[in-house]
Amino acid sequence: MFSFDWHRFFLNDLSITFLGEVAVRVLFAYIVVFLFLKVSGRRGIRQLSLFELVIILTLGSASGDVTFYDDVPVLPVAMVFLVLLVLYRFTTFLTARSSRVARWVEGEVITLIQDGLYVLDSLDGLNISEDEFFMELRQEGVEHLGQIRLALIELDGDISAYYYDREEVRPGLSVLPPQHRQDYTCVPADGLYACNHCGETQRLQAQQQLSCPRCQRNLWSLALTTQRAR
Known part of the structure; x- marks a missing residue:
């Protein structure tokens, strides 16, 4: 050749x-x-x-x-x-x-979180890994959804988040990994809990089992009220 x-x-x-x-x-x-x-x-x-x-x-x-x-x-x-x-x-x-x-x-910019809660239509219609999403929020100093006023998924898949002022933070669903967040179907003590699916918060009594009135799921974790670190 x-x-x-x-x-x-x-x-x-x-x-x-x-x-x-x-x-x-x-x-x-x-x-x-x-x-x-x-x-x-x-x-x-x-x-x-x-x-x-x-x-x-x-x-x-x-x-x-x-x-x-x-x-x-x-x-x-x-x-x-x-x-x-x-x-x-x-x-x-x-x-x-x-x-x-x-x-x-x-595609379009999608609203994923509004007023500290998941937007259900967006949450159920997107192919999103919750673990990856929570990891990105933690890297931005977010501990729970109640610290977030608005979160958007941009056209390229990146997340843009806008936060409440420190005095406006509300109770919300923890974004911490499983070893730092206990999940319950029957809550062990009186307190304020957040639905693990949509972030809705409800005050529950010890040993109470409740389906979320917003999304009808029944897994809860203790709602956090901490302010954002930065």
Whole structure:
């Protein structure tokens, strides 16, 4: 095999019509990756926009293979880049001119916590790991939901939180890990408890079992009233 074999470099043993098949393959991959990311939820995207991640994932294999393997011709890879560029431009064109398309493709900012309570429609409709969410709140110095006036999930999956002033903090659901938060279906003593699902607080008596009037769940933990550390 000789270096700089231009026939092998551009097409190898492939027909020129194969470039059309490549275009269809790229369209298929673009749609599949996009739908997967839509279904899996925005928390997996984080610092990248949905389209940036789609482009990176779809281009990754094509751009890597052509640099290392001598049997991967250049023209099909160039077709991958060209088709993805066209798809990207077309999608951004649609989202810029239609708010309905933009909402479907990019999603909307979602209110997750309001007035120290989970927004039930948002909580039940999102693919969110509570452990990861609570971890992020703890890293911001949050100990319980009663310290939070408003929490939003942004388009990239990041959380924006706005807090009560220290004197306005209300009792709320603890965000501490299980070893620091006891959960009960039958509470051991009189006190103020928070529903582990929605954050609703109720004053319960010892040995009382109660379904939350807001979400109908029956797991409770002691509501906290501490002020935010910072």
